[in-house]
Amino acid sequence: MARPSETEVAENAADDAAVAEETLTGFRKFLKKLSACFWELEEHLADLFGLNDSKYQTYVDEYFDEIKRKEDREAFERWEEAERQKELDAKLAEEQAKLEGGEGEDVGLTSAAAKAAEL
Incomplete structure (x- = not known):
């Protein structure tokens, strides 16, 4: 068989x-x-x-939460810096416009060479 x-x-x-x-x-x-x-x-x-x-899951969660908080803090600081820069740029542009448009204060010439140039 x-x-x-x-x-x-x-x-x-x-x-x-x-x-x-x-x-x-x-x-x-x-x-x-x-x-x-x-x-x-x-x-x-x-x-x-x-x-x-997991026995250590709470520690793992705390670690990742701390990393997330740090990233958020850094992002917020970058945003604040960008906002400050925008405000500074706006002020500078406003001052530039005043100087170019003649809207600013009259600046008197005080140097002797400037006075001679006026004559």
């Missing part, structure tokens, strides 16, 4: 497992479902009591 190949053995084993699954008695099916329910309940209880959480 010839030996069956490995693929035939695997196919037969899968068929046997399917037949065995179908022929389970009612009590065995109940136990299988109860066991699956128990493991799911255990998973939910572990989540509820924090057993699945």
Whole structure:
């Protein structure tokens, strides 16, 4: 008699497992479902009591929060500097406009060369 190949053995084993699954008695099916329910309940209880959480998660969260605060602080400082620069640019532009438009104060010439130039 010839030996069956490995693929035939695997196919037969899968068929046997399917037949065995179908022929389970009612009590065995109940136990299988109860066991699956128990493991799911255990998973939910572990989540509820924090057993699945990292032991050092609070430290990791604090570290990332500190990094975020530092980045926010630096971004705010850059924004403040940009606002100060805008205000300075606006003041300089206003002064330049006054000087060019003649709206500014009259500046008297005091040097001897300037007085000579007026004559």
